[in-house]
Amino acid sequence: MSIPGEFHTDFADAATVLCEVSFPGAPPKQVRFLIDTGADRTTLSPSDADAVFPGYADLDWTRDPRLSEVRGVGGMCRIIVRMGVIRLTDDRLGDIDWEGLIELIEPTADSRALPSLLGRDILDHFRLTVSRQESLISLDLQLPATRA
């Protein structure tokens, strides 16, 4: 088996996957991510970041040491990175916890409608299958010993 995704109407019928996200000091929460092979890193939208990252409203968007600017299809936006865990559940393997840097997007008028993105920092470790004809989206973890 594998991790199933879903073509989701809230994301203009694009490929999405449901994950659990957690940061130190906060309980895990479910977040639906747009599967984005064009994104270098995994990113939380302002509304999802506000829901899962404790203290999101108090982040300093001018002086945080882990603040940077990124350019995407929608233009420039500011992000702050924090260590967090993204959990995907595989029917056969169990929980797969990816622990790494997650980007939090600055809340602005332009950014608030952005989706959360599952980027290549995570996707590169999976075999991703997307077939609209078969209504199939799946992620299969490629274990180190089995990689080509």
Next chain:
Amino acid sequence: MKFKAGEATIEIRPLGEAEAAERKVSDAEFAANERKLSAIRKDALREHYEEFVIVSDWGKNVRYYPTEEAFIEAIWADDCRAAAHAYLVEFPKNLIV
């Protein structure tokens, strides 16, 4: 099992049958709530296209704001943040249906 994955790490933790079943129920509940919110939001946006809409508490609370300023203020107000993951906001002008 734990291994390095670029700058990150990946850990696999097998699930017991009970835990796996519980996870399925929880995901199904989340997806059902998502579908409910999506339907409510689309109705709200069709009827109030020029306004700004916040749906919270998994669809129990739908609020409309006549201006962008009022909408932004409401999004970041403490009472709205408390709704945390259950709230969903949209900016009708940018909505793609």
